[in-house]
Amino acid sequence: MKATGLHRAAALLPMIPLSGCTGIQSALDPKGPAASELAWLIWFFTGLCSLIWLAVMIVLIWGLSKRRGDRAEPLDIDEAGDRKATRVVTGAVAATVLMMIVLSLLSYFSNRTIAAIGGQNPVTIKLTGHQWWWEVRYESDQPRRTLTTANEIHIPAGEPVRVVLSSTDVIHSFWVPALHGKKDLIPGFDNELTLKADKPGVYRGQCAEFCGAQHAHMALMVVAEPREAFDGWYNAQLSNARQPETDEQRAGHDLFMNRPCIMCHKIQGTKAAANTGPDLTHLAGRQTIAAGTLHMSRGNLAAWIADPQSVKPGARMPTMNLSGDELNAVVAYLEHLK
Amino acid sequence: MMRKPASLAIGLALAVLGGCQREERETRPEPVLGESQQAVPVTALEPGGNRPQFSNPKAAQFEGNAYHISQGKTLFSAFNCNGCHSNGGGGMGPALMDEKWLYGNSIESIHASIRDGRPNGMPTFGRLIPDDQLWELAAYVKSMGGNVPSAAAPGRNDDMMARPAENRMPNAATQGRTP
Numbered sequence: 001m002k003a004t005g006l007h008r009a010a011a012l013l014p015m016i017p018l019s020g021c022t023g024i025q026s027a028l029d030p031k032g033p034a035a036s037e038l039a040w041l042i043w044f045f046t047g048l049c050s051l052i053w054l055a056v057m058i059v060l061i062w063g064l065s066k067r068r069g070d071r072a073e074p075l076d077i078d079e080a081g082d083r084k085a086t087r088v089v090t091g092a093v094a095a096t097v098l099m100m101i102v103l104s105l106l107s108y109f110s111n112r113t114i115a116a117i118g119g120q121n122p123v124t125i126k127l128t129g130h131q132w133w134w135e136v137r138y139e140s141d142q143p144r145r146t147l148t149t150a151n152e153i154h155i156p157a158g159e160p161v162r163v164v165l166s167s168t169d170v171i172h173s174f175w176v177p178a179l180h181g182k183k184d185l186i187p188g189f190d191n192e193l194t195l196k197a198d199k200p201g202v203y204r205g206q207c208a209e210f211c212g213a214q215h216a217h218m219a220l221m222v223v224a225e226p227r228e229a230f231d232g233w234y235n236a237q238l239s240n241a242r243q244p245e246t247d248e249q250r251a252g253h254d255l256f257m258n259r260p261c262i263m264c265h266k267i268q269g270t271k272a273a274a275n276t277g278p279d280l281t282h283l284a285g286r287q288t289i290a291a292g293t294l295h296m297s298r299g300n301l302a303a304w305i306a307d308p309q310s311v312k313p314g315a316r317m318p319t320m321n322l323s324g325d326e327l328n329a330v331v332a333y334l335e336h337l338k
Numbered sequence: 339m340m341r342k343p344a345s346l347a348i349g350l351a352l353a354v355l356g357g358c359q360r361e362e363r364e365t366r367p368e369p370v371l372g373e374s375q376q377a378v379p380v381t382a383l384e385p386g387g388n389r390p391q392f393s394n395p396k397a398a399q400f401e402g403n404a405y406h407i408s409q410g411k412t413l414f415s416a417f418n419c420n421g422c423h424s425n426g427g428g429g430m431g432p433a434l435m436d437e438k439w440l441y442g443n444s445i446e447s448i449h450a451s452i453r454d455g456r457p458n459g460m461p462t463f464g465r466l467i468p469d470d471q472l473w474e475l476a477a478y479v480k481s482m483g484g485n486v487p488s489a490a491a492p493g494r495n496d497d498m499m500a501r502p503a504e505n506r507m508p509n510a511a512t513q514g515r516t517p
Binding site for chain 2: 274
């Protein structure tokens with residue numbers, strides 16, 4: 001009884017990593033053309049290399065178990081055997097070269113397919129990496145339709161979106177496994193890729209290049225939605241921040257404008273106009289705070305403002321000396337910025 | 339016979355490992371003080387005059403700390419100190435990389451200048467910048483004239499430099515000469 005239970009557990013053990021193959025952040029669960037191409041490549045490479053490994057292992061075991069026949073004069077040259085060995089080794093080398101050429105060509109054509117994804121006048125997003133958050137800027141010919149937000153990208157599903165990548169401090173890397181491969185954000189240099197999501201959904205991305213203490217807490221969400229929903233979101237984001245309505249929110253607004261918050265953050269429609277930290281104009285409409293570190297909720301917002309350094313040690317957000325009432329007021333105001 | 343050199347080498351390696359710990363990064367003030375618990379600003383308005391000095395433990399903690407000085411450097415440009423002080427070369431405001439200090443070159447005095455402001459243009463930042471960040475800025479401003487150990491001063495920028503990196507600056511007062 002016990003043995004079978006153990007056997008069953010042992011049989012299930014290799015299945016555990018398989019649970020990582022799906023979800024909102026998996027390259028093996030592709031949701032866009034570029035990711036599909038990459039997923040196919042991953043499976044093909046893994047399959048072919050497994051077969052080669054298996055073949056090598058079989059030959060190795062055969063070689064180890066085969067006994068050398070007794071020969072009268074070990075130093076005599078066995079010409080027939082040498083010729084055979086030469087043929088086998090030449091064949092193996094030729095097969096290796098062929099495999100490498102095939103894999104290189106496959107990878108080359110996959111890259112071409114991914115580079116060819118594009119379209120006429122796509123939505124263009126300028127994505128700037130900061131330690132440790134993402135600045136998102138939607139470009140437009142009309143300056144009044146240019147939009148700045150942070151840590152959350154909305155894209156129209158089924159349409160190609162051009163993403164221009166750069167950085168202000170160190171090298172970061174943009175990676176949304178379900179939609180595309182990795183691409184670096186480099187200070188002083190613009191990289192580009194084209195995101196395309198086949199279906200509406202939420203896909204999680206993550207910085208994929210070690211960029212400092214809080215590299216692990218530098219995530220972003222990509223929200224793909226139908227064109228009408230995207231346009232609605234875009235127009236709502238363009239509007240100024242909501243005015244405070246209750247007394248508590250008004251107190252929070254005044255605190256925000258007279259305390260350290262105003263030194264780094266921007267709330268469009270108020271006098272807070274700094275761009276050192278994330279734009280907070282529609283903060284409460286986002287799914288997460290602190291670049292995917294916490295879910296958006298009143299409690300998390302209060303925890304983050306009260307003591308950011310215990311949530312994300314080393315982050316640029318300093319500890320403010322707010323009293324309990326002041327903290328509540330600021331949170332009430334920020335929570336109102338939908 | 340081989341025992342002795344081997345144990346010597348291991349001992350040496352362990353001793354060298356101790357050098358890996360350069361400094362602790364203190365990212366949050368400990369304890370978190372309310373504003374009422376912080377030193378009260380006192381102004382003495384004459385330049386060069388002796389100002390009442392608080393012996394604040396933070397002065398020693400921030401001065402010469404590489405992490406805090408580099409944070410101060412980030413804040414210096416983020417808060418647009420460059421707007422008046424132009425990378426330390428001075429413009430509308432006085433130069434910060436030379437040997438002239440209107441109010442003395444102690445970190446306490448620089449901290450007080452940023453916190454409380456100074457006559458003829460320096461604004462008050464005391465309510466807008468948390469105290470630790472004020473100390474970081476002060477530590478960086480002090481480093482601009484080569485006033486800190488070069489091991490703690492920031493290295494060169496990744497982008498275009500308007501001036502030599504802080505850790506390559508000779509001390510402005512001595513111009514690199516031994517007094």
